[in-house]
Amino acid sequence: MNPSKDIPLQNNQAKLSLKLLSLRYLMTWTGIAILRLSVFLPYNFLMRFGNGIGMILHKISPHRAEIVKINIKKCLGIEGKELEHLVRSNFKALGRGFFETAIAWWASNKKIKALSQNIVNEHLIDQLDSGALVLIKHSTHLELDLRILSNYFDLTGMYKNQTNAVVNYVMINSRNKYVKASASNNEAMKAIRWINKGEKFIYAADQDYGLKVSAMIPFFGSDAATVTFPALFSRKNIKIIMADVSKIDGCYVIEFAELNNTEDEKYFLSSMNECYEEFIKKEPEGYLWMHRRFKSGSENAIYPKWSSREKRRAKRRMKRD
Numbered sequence: 001m002n003p004s005k006d007i008p009l010q011n012n013q014a015k016l017s018l019k020l021l022s023l024r025y026l027m028t029w030t031g032i033a034i035l036r037l038s039v040f041l042p043y044n045f046l047m048r049f050g051n052g053i054g055m056i057l058h059k060i061s062p063h064r065a066e067i068v069k070i071n072i073k074k075c076l077g078i079e080g081k082e083l084e085h086l087v088r089s090n091f092k093a094l095g096r097g098f099f100e101t102a103i104a105w106w107a108s109n110k111k112i113k114a115l116s117q118n119i120v121n122e123h124l125i126d127q128l129d130s131g132a133l134v135l136i137k138h139s140t141h142l143e144l145d146l147r148i149l150s151n152y153f154d155l156t157g158m159y160k161n162q163t164n165a166v167v168n169y170v171m172i173n174s175r176n177k178y179v180k181a182s183a184s185n186n187e188a189m190k191a192i193r194w195i196n197k198g199e200k201f202i203y204a205a206d207q208d209y210g211l212k213v214s215a216m217i218p219f220f221g222s223d224a225a226t227v228t229f230p231a232l233f234s235r236k237n238i239k240i241i242m243a244d245v246s247k248i249d250g251c252y253v254i255e256f257a258e259l260n261n262t263e264d265e266k267y268f269l270s271s272m273n274e275c276y277e278e279f280i281k282k283e284p285e286g287y288l289w290m291h292r293r294f295k296s297g298s299e300n301a302i303y304p305k306w307s308s309r310e311k312r313r314a315k316r317r318m319k320r321d
Contacts, residue, residue: 054095075220105174131195
């Protein structure tokens, strides 16, 4: 790909096809319709209902519950009843996340603004007169985080195609309402070109994307595969801002922090992970602990084997090949 080639600012589009209307997706469409209608219900009611869904998920998903437990214990160093309580709280947050996603996709701007009132270091965004990389964390309310942030600056960003074609269709078309331009996770060069155009590109760099694109950097005191993509911008002296949205006392609090540019990749990534740690500790129950953060490297054996999941993934890989 020619780096000098101009790439226009645009959102990828998802088209409705007859395939998406087949009977195999009937339950998916039913679930989406329920979520769409839920936006008209009171917020507090939805959150309580989400808590109940989360507890059901906790009961029927022992593998996921074990991953959450391992990650929280390893990162936060808690045990016993405190650990069990935080695991259950995390699943409640996951349940609430379904409705927070619905609010992000279909609620009015007035409702979104009413949910987020406190902003820390807003001047960091106000002072941006050029392109920047904006880093966020994977929270259980990530979709709502994006919608909230879109009220303060124009977003360009990256997304991963979903396995379910209907969910993918709805996600892309819903996000396009508040994301200025988007690229799939296979189009990373767009990020560089859009930032060079003066855009703010939002990216979540707190998960394990594999050793090929990562360096082993401490995360809560343990080495974890940390994607090196943000360090590329640091070396280019492009401004890098971390944007956090944490739910505190029922309100989504926004905080911005600036990372110092440096050519030292390890130093920059260490500083980035430390900042992620501070944001995660603000609302630990709202972090996506379900991801196998330490799956790469020598510590992969800490997670339980999940043969049925691996078989499904193997089938999908065979279809792609």
